[in-house]
Amino acid sequence: MSLKVPKANNLQLFKEGYKHLQGLEDAVLRNIQAVNELSDLVRTSFGPNGRNKLIINHLGRLFVTSDAATIIREVEVVHPAAKLLVMASQAQESEMGDATNMVIILAGELLKKSENLLVMGLHPSEVIKGYQLACIKALAELESEFLSHHLQLFESLSTALKPAIASKQYGCEDMLSSLVAEAALAVMPKNPKNFNVDNVRVVKIMGGSLAGSKVVQGMVFGREPEGIIKKVSNAKVVVFTSALDVAQTETKGTVLLKSAEEMLNFTHGEEKHLEKIFKEIADSGVKVIIAGSSIGELALHYLNRFNIAVLKVLSKFELRRVARVVNATPLARMGAPTPEEAGYVD
Structure with a gap:
């Protein structure tokens, strides 16, 4: 065994x-x-x-x-x-x-x-x-050790923020806590528990220092407007997610031109179509267009002609935020917006 x-x-x-x-x-x-x-x-x-x-x-x-x-x-x-x-x-x-x-x-x-x-x-x-x-x-x-329940007050909010900021930016906590408290109070809802952290953003600009930081009511973009109009105030805004250009097919096409007149009139229809669209937009009172894609040269020409400022925002997340800031509805079609779809900027 x-x-x-x-x-x-x-x-x-x-x-x-x-x-x-x-x-x-x-x-x-x-x-x-x-x-x-x-x-x-x-x-x-x-x-x-x-x-x-x-x-x-x-x-x-x-x-x-x-x-x-x-x-x-x-x-x-x-x-x-x-x-x-x-x-x-x-x-x-x-x-x-x-x-x-x-x-x-x-x-x-x-x-x-x-x-x-x-x-x-x-x-x-x-x-x-x-x-x-x-x-x-x-x-x-x-429950007996809290500092303050009044998060709507600047002093209480700034004091509560200092320890968290000091662990990351030691020595600058006084200045940064004041800036963060100011920004948070600007977008603070009635019930602080419903606070959305996405409403406060940080934009870094080359050539500056931490001491030059400040709070801006609205949004800051790292690029200038595309057209000749650089500054607009108290204006109606429309947000487009599509490209501001003539619609093109995905496949290539061949065009046979038999005379010089046909060559001259080849793009005339596209120009008339774009001019009609941007004239309708201008007649609706829109002074600012925010585009989520490319902007064609012909479209930019008509935008300058009708004194409409245009800003290109390629990030879809930034596009959603700016639409929320100006209270506009992002549109996938190019055309004049309805009063409910248009936003407003100071």
């Missing part, structure tokens, strides 16, 4: 070098160790005096940053317990836009304390129950 050593089930499903852990000593404590390693990785980058990290991602790109959200996004985390912490940090970034590093450090510290309790002999369910009671107590204490 021969002895046979039993093998673990489903060995062929795992890669070479895998480990099988079970019980308190192996599985739980190893999970805590993995989370602590991730917490220690970003701990030194916390706060305004945090150190930068040199990161090379899987594509070979180089990053030098102290931002925990960027570090977590570019580092490949494989361990499932640490992956949960990465997901929690990403949720914090998506919901609040700040304190991603604090989430990881706090979770790491809580698990460090729980590790000592588990080694002493407490059951994991008892530790979890204790943390749940502590969470209820902490939330109750936070």
Whole structure:
């Protein structure tokens, strides 16, 4: 009779070098160790005096940053317990836009304390129950520690913004917090919970410095208008998503011209058609056209002729924002807008 050593089930499903852990000593404590390693990785980058990290991602790109959200996004985390912490940090970034590093450090510290309790002999369910009671107590204490509920006031909003800005732009937090508070109050709804962060944008202009930053009511574009009209005020606006040009077929065509007269009249019909369209637009009171695509030379000629300013915005996201700012409906067809479709600019 021969002895046979039993093998673990489903060995062929795992890669070479895998480990099988079970019980308190192996599985739980190893999970805590993995989370602590991730917490220690970003701990030194916390706060305004945090150190930068040199990161090379899987594509070979180089990053030098102290931002925990960027570090977590570019580092490949494989361990499932640490992956949960990465997901929690990403949720914090998506919901609040700040304190991603604090989430990881706090979770790491809580698990460090729980590790000592588990080694002493407490059951994991008892530790979890204790943390749940502590969470209820902490939330109750936070209600008495708030600075101000009046987010509609400039001073309260500026004070609340300073810690978040200081961690990214240390030394400039006073100036930047005032600018951000001013911009946020300009678009703040009656219920601050419905605040849309997309209503505040940052535009970088070459040749300036941080000290030259200011808040602009409206939108700023990094290019000039296409035509000769450079400045318009108190005007009706129309937004087109299509090209301002003569419609052309996708296939090539052949035209047979038998005389010089036919050659002269070849583009005459297109010119008349475009002139009619832009005359109707001008007669409707429109003084500004925002185009989401190309602008033909002939179209630009008639726009200058009818004293209509034209601005080209190639980004569809910027086009949506400017349509929302001027309260206009983006049109896919070229023609005079209805009163409901046109917008207005000061």
